[in-house]
Every structure is written in C-alpha cells, then in structure tokens.
Amino acid sequence: MDVIFRSVVGKLWMTIIALFALVLTVFSLLLVQSFDNFYHNRQTANLQELAEGLTEGLAQSEDKQSALELAARFGLVHHTGLVVVDENRAVVGKSEGRSLPEIPIDQLLAEKSLKLTEALEGKHPKAQRLLLSFDGTEQVNSPSRNGSVPILAIAVPLEISIGHKGAVVMYQTIEDFDDTLTEVRLLILVVGVIAFAATTFFAFFLSSRITSPLRQMQETAHRIAEGDFHAEIPIRTTDEIGELAASLNSMASRLNQLVDALSKEKEQLSSVLRSMVDGVVMIDADGKIVVTNPPAEHFLRDWKYEHPEEPFPLNGYFQQVVRGGYEMAEDIPVQGRIWSLVMVPLMDREQIRGAVVVIRDITHERKLDKMRNDFVANVSHELRTPLSMLQGYSEAIVDDMASTPEEHKELAQIIYDESVRMTKLVNELLSLARMEAGHVELFKENVQLKPYLERIHRKFLSLAREQDIQLDMDLSTTIELAEIDPDRMEQVLTNLIDNALRHTPSHGSVSIRAYGEHALCLEVSDTGSGIPQEDLPFVFERFYKADKARTRGRAGGTGLGLAIAKNIIDAHGGTITVQSRLGEGTTFTITIPVDTKNT
Structure with missing residues (x-):
C-alpha cells in the first residue's frame, strides 16, 4: 500500500479523488443551501401573504364565524392550518382536516419564536420555521423527525369583535421539503459513488498512460548507468513526455560519443605513456601511486629495493612538493643508474591533490x-x-x-x-x-652444469682458504644441460669470483648460486665493501675501478674485465646486472636463456 501511495499512479489518483471530493462537497452544500433558502423564502412569503389576506377579509366581514369557517376550508386546500385565539390566548376556532398535520396546538401557541404576544398587541411579525415535538420538547431548527413535526408558522393580529383583540395563527408543514432534501442528498451520494469509481478508473488509466513511458525511461536510465549507452527510449507520443524521451535519447547519444572520445583519449594516453622513454608517475593526495609506465616501474622497483623503509616510493620528495607547492628537479642515483627526476604538484582549484613525476634515465x-x-x-x-x-x-x-x-x-x-x-x-x-663491434666468436656446446660449476668452485677454494674467506655454492636449479661456450663463460665467472675474493675482507663470505627453471641464473655475491651508488652505472665500462681503495693491497687489474664479461654475456643472449650497498656487499646476476627441450 505504501508503494502505491509513493508512486505517480497513487499520487495522481489521490489528487483527483481529493479534488473531486472537495468539488462535490462544496457543490452539495451550496445546492442544499440554495434549495433551503429558495423554498423557505418563497413559502414564508406565500404564507405571510395568505395570512394577511385572510385577516383583512375577516376584518371586513360582518359574520366572523362564517368567514372563519370559509378561511379554514380555504386553508385546507393549501394544506394550511388555522388557529384563532383571543387576547387571553384561548382558542376560539381552528381548522381541522386529514390534510393537516397533527400538531400539539398548545405547544405551537407557547412557542416564543411564533411571537404571538406581538400579534396580540397589533403588530405583524414575520413567519417563522418551527419544530414541534409531540412530547412537548422544543427543537427549533433541528432536522430530526423522530416524534416531531417541522412547520412554518405565522401569527397576525385580528379584531374578533369590537373592543376584543385576538390573533390568527396559520401554519404549514415542511416535511415535503425535508424529504426533497433527503432525496437530493441521496442522489448526490449515489452520484459521488459513481463518480468516485469513474474517477478511480480514469485516474489509473491516465496514470498508466503517463507512467508506462516513465518506466521505460527508468529502465533505459538504469541501462545507461550500467554502461549500455546505445539504449534508446521508444517515442510514442508528441507531448511533453515524448519530448522528454527524445531529450533523453539525445543525451544518451551524446554521452555515448563523449565516453567513446574519453575511451579513445585514454587509450591514446596509455599508448603514449607506454611508448615514452621517460618514466611517468602520478601520485594521489595520500602519497599512493595511481599511474605508471614501464620505465617508471623499473625505476620504482630499484627504488624500493634501495629504500625499503619508505612507506611509499618517493615519499620524501612528495612531501616536499606538497608542503612547498613548487616544482622540484633533482638527479637521483638508484641501483647503478642515474635518474633525472622532475616532480610537479597537481592542482585542483588551488588545492594540491597529488603530484606528477617525470623520470628520465640519464645513465648513458x-x-x-x-x-x-x-x-x-x-x-x-x-x-x-x-x-x-x-x-x-x-x-x-x-x-x-x-x-x-x-x-x-x-x-x-x-x-x-x-x-x-x-x-x-x-x-x-x-x-x-x-x-x-659484434665480432664475438662463441663455440657453444651442451655442458653438464653441475660438474662445470663444481670445477670452477674448486679452482678458487684454496685461494679463499688462504684469505680466510668462506666460498659457498648453491645449485638449486633444475636445469642440467646448458648450451654455452664453456671457456668464455669460465672467463666471466673467474673474473667475477676473483673480484669478489679480492674485495672481501677476512672472515667474510662469497657465494656462487645457480637457480631458475626456464632460464639459467648465475649469481656471485660477496660480503665485501660494496660499490658506491655513484659508481654503479659505470662498473661495466672500460678501465673501471670504482673505489681505488678496493684494489689496494692486491695487484689491481686493467679495469677491462667486467666490460669483457658483459660483452660475452650479451653474445650469449643474456644479461648481467649488479646490485650493491656500500659496506654490505655486492651481487652480480647473470641470466642466460636456456632451451628447455635439451635439458
């Protein structure tokens, strides 16, 4: 029920019913009042004219008794009763007949509204509407008819004889008028019931015609909200609802065009970001990264490795930009690479809602x-x-x-x-x-990986013992055969292990690790002095010697070993990377693709 009253149908129905009830009530009251006033005024005027005419006739007649009898018979024709009283209020004559209402004459003469005293004094009061009860109870102007008679009465002065005054009281019943009003009220009630049913049917019919397209609009709006921008509302009328449906269809079409344009623009922006050499990072107001591209992801991965204590990458620089509200540019060394960072605050109505970072790798x-x-x-x-x-x-x-x-x-x-x-x-x-120049000669062959690495490990064991360094090996790879140039690869591993032993102090450790399933990963790590961050980008360059103190105490090399190692690994189609922290050690990682069919 509450759903009906909250709907357009219920509201329209209640509005029409309320308007109809108001109009019907006002019309009924006005109609009944008009009937009442018209009948009362006309009957009162007729009764008053009749009473004055009779008294004039009686006054001019010599035979009062005969004239009274004639007047009584005349009153019977008009359903009018007649009572003649003397100056002592004693009844000296009255009319009788079946057509007259049976009323208590004593109560009639005792009615104050009749103004009989004024008539006995020679005055001419106007006719009055009375309600006489059979039990003697006065019920003036009451519509009840239980044991009572509604009448219209008038008292006029009459000279009964010379020197003797009296009055003539004439009365008429108004029961017919009350019956008429009752029938009118009943007719209005019947008309109201019929009109209520017809109005209800009309209201629901009209509202259904109105709400049906509204429901279609609602369903279409839900479809548009769910992403179906091709949804259309069928236009069946040319009225305001039809114009509204056309406007919604136009809005959906333009919204679809706008979404397509935004989608294309987003795809273009995404393509541009992916193809950019520079890294792009967007940070929201909470310091969280919301947009990145591949170069930026590489930078963030290295940054997180180097700064694991920061809750968000670049948090320190971000806080400076947010507090100051100005652009910041700085060169940052991260894990062997040098990045040029430009951070600009992202404004929204004079409020900073984040920052945009452009990162360029300037290592080369x-x-x-x-x-x-x-x-x-x-x-x-x-x-x-x-x-x-x-x-x-x-x-x-x-x-x-x-x-x-x-x-x-x-x-x-x-x-x-x-x-x-x-x-x-x-x-x-x-x-x-x-x-x-690309003239690297490789003589590849399938090498049993475990014996090959164990032989290289044994080659350096005695040197490690002399320096009191622990040399470990971990062979956790599932690859058994590797297609490599064993001499060239041994040259690379020898260079890496020799460097690790030379730069690791006594009681330190050097580990050789092989792991991977689809690609062979060789890792040489030490617990030595490490490489300064500013020197990491140049470790694979010619004549590189990062910290001259690292080579003191032992004969230094030529500075070409790592450059040669990188070229050998590149010729194998692999990669060699370095990660280091000053004072904690260095790790070189070699990754070589392996044909798993031969393993």
Whole structure:
C-alpha cells in the first residue's frame, strides 16, 4: 500500500479523488443551501401573504364565524392550518382536516419564536420555521423527525369583535421539503459513488498512460548507468513526455560519443605513456601511486629495493612538493643508474591533490661524460706509466747505470714484466673492440652444469682458504644441460669470483648460486665493501675501478674485465646486472636463456 501511495499512479489518483471530493462537497452544500433558502423564502412569503389576506377579509366581514369557517376550508386546500385565539390566548376556532398535520396546538401557541404576544398587541411579525415535538420538547431548527413535526408558522393580529383583540395563527408543514432534501442528498451520494469509481478508473488509466513511458525511461536510465549507452527510449507520443524521451535519447547519444572520445583519449594516453622513454608517475593526495609506465616501474622497483623503509616510493620528495607547492628537479642515483627526476604538484582549484613525476634515465649521458673525463687518466695510468718505466729502465741499461750482472738482470726483469702487462692490456683492448663491434666468436656446446660449476668452485677454494674467506655454492636449479661456450663463460665467472675474493675482507663470505627453471641464473655475491651508488652505472665500462681503495693491497687489474664479461654475456643472449650497498656487499646476476627441450 505504501508503494502505491509513493508512486505517480497513487499520487495522481489521490489528487483527483481529493479534488473531486472537495468539488462535490462544496457543490452539495451550496445546492442544499440554495434549495433551503429558495423554498423557505418563497413559502414564508406565500404564507405571510395568505395570512394577511385572510385577516383583512375577516376584518371586513360582518359574520366572523362564517368567514372563519370559509378561511379554514380555504386553508385546507393549501394544506394550511388555522388557529384563532383571543387576547387571553384561548382558542376560539381552528381548522381541522386529514390534510393537516397533527400538531400539539398548545405547544405551537407557547412557542416564543411564533411571537404571538406581538400579534396580540397589533403588530405583524414575520413567519417563522418551527419544530414541534409531540412530547412537548422544543427543537427549533433541528432536522430530526423522530416524534416531531417541522412547520412554518405565522401569527397576525385580528379584531374578533369590537373592543376584543385576538390573533390568527396559520401554519404549514415542511416535511415535503425535508424529504426533497433527503432525496437530493441521496442522489448526490449515489452520484459521488459513481463518480468516485469513474474517477478511480480514469485516474489509473491516465496514470498508466503517463507512467508506462516513465518506466521505460527508468529502465533505459538504469541501462545507461550500467554502461549500455546505445539504449534508446521508444517515442510514442508528441507531448511533453515524448519530448522528454527524445531529450533523453539525445543525451544518451551524446554521452555515448563523449565516453567513446574519453575511451579513445585514454587509450591514446596509455599508448603514449607506454611508448615514452621517460618514466611517468602520478601520485594521489595520500602519497599512493595511481599511474605508471614501464620505465617508471623499473625505476620504482630499484627504488624500493634501495629504500625499503619508505612507506611509499618517493615519499620524501612528495612531501616536499606538497608542503612547498613548487616544482622540484633533482638527479637521483638508484641501483647503478642515474635518474633525472622532475616532480610537479597537481592542482585542483588551488588545492594540491597529488603530484606528477617525470623520470628520465640519464645513465648513458653520465657514462659518456665520465668516459670522456676518465679516458685521458686511464690511458695515462695504463699505458703511459708502463712506457715511462720501460724508457727509464732501458736508459739505465744503456747508460751503464747497473754495475753488476744482478742489477742488469733485475732491470731486464722489470722491463719484461711491464712489456707483458702492456701486451695483456693491448690484447684485452683488441678483444673488447672486436666484441663491441659484434665480432664475438662463441663455440657453444651442451655442458653438464653441475660438474662445470663444481670445477670452477674448486679452482678458487684454496685461494679463499688462504684469505680466510668462506666460498659457498648453491645449485638449486633444475636445469642440467646448458648450451654455452664453456671457456668464455669460465672467463666471466673467474673474473667475477676473483673480484669478489679480492674485495672481501677476512672472515667474510662469497657465494656462487645457480637457480631458475626456464632460464639459467648465475649469481656471485660477496660480503665485501660494496660499490658506491655513484659508481654503479659505470662498473661495466672500460678501465673501471670504482673505489681505488678496493684494489689496494692486491695487484689491481686493467679495469677491462667486467666490460669483457658483459660483452660475452650479451653474445650469449643474456644479461648481467649488479646490485650493491656500500659496506654490505655486492651481487652480480647473470641470466642466460636456456632451451628447455635439451635439458
């Protein structure tokens, strides 16, 4: 029931019923009042004219008794009763007949509203409407008819004889008028019931015609809200509802076009972000990352590894931008790469609702700068110094500065060692140049992985014991055969393990680990001094020596080993990466794809 009253049908029905009930009630009251006033005024005027005419006739008649009898018979014709009283209110004559109502005459004469006293005094009062009860109870102006008679009465003065005054009381019944009003009320009630039924039917019929398209609009709106922007409302009329349906269809069409445009724009933006070389990160007001692209994901992965204590990546920089409300630009070294970071606050009506970060990998540019800056120093250190030593010691021999054969032999040995060192350096430079030019010769073969790695492990065990370093091996891979160049790969692993042992202090540890199922992963990690963050981007460059203190105490290499190792791994189609923290150690990871069909 509550649903009906809350619906358009119920509200329209209640409105029509309320309006109809109001109109019918006002019309009934006005109609009954009009009947009542018209009948009362006309009957009152007729009775008053009749009474005055009779009294005038009686006053002019010599035979009062005969005239009274004639008047009584005349009143019977008009259903009018007549009572003649003397000045003492005693009844001296009255009319009788079946057509007259039986009323208590004593009560009639005692009615104050009749104004009989004024008539006895010679005045002419107006006719009055009375209700006489058979039990003598006065019920003036009451519509009840239980034991009572409604009448219209008038008292007029009459001179009964010379010197004797009296009055004539005439009365008429108004029961017919009350019956008429009752029938009118009954007729109005019947008309009201019929009109109520007809109005109810009309209201529900009209409201159903109105609500049917509204329901279709509601269903279409739900479909549009669920994403079906092609939904349309059938237009069946040309009225306001039809115009509303046309407007909704137009709105849905434009909304569909707008959504398509937004979708295309979103796809274009996503494609642009994916194809960008620079990383893009969008951060919301809570410091959470909501949008990234592949370069940014690579940066965030390395950042999280290096800063695990931060709740959100770049949280420190984000707080500075939010508090200051200004753009910030800075170069950040992260896990061997240098990133140029530009963070701009994202404004919304003068309020900061986040930040947009553009990240560019400038490692290559910095590498080129460092290579240009270090090239002269490296060549001077690696080539000019041995040449100077060769020149100096050879001049000493030529000038006979060595007086004994032992001194000649010592100088010759130094010249020989420096020439060997230069030969090794030149050979490595030539080998590296050929590799970088794409002329890497690999002689691949299927190698049993476990015996191969165990042999390399045993090769360094004695050296590790001499330095009091624990050398561990973990072979957790499921790969048994690997198609590699065993000599080249041994050259890479030898270089990595030798570097790890040289840069790990006593009581430290070096571990060799092999793992992976679909690709062979070789990992060499140590607990040494680590590599500074600013040097990580350059570890695979020529003549690299990160911390000169790392090579003190042992003969330093040429600085070409890691560059050669990277080229060898690239030739195998793999990758080599490095992760390090200063004072905690370094980990080199080699990943080589393996054909699992041969394993």
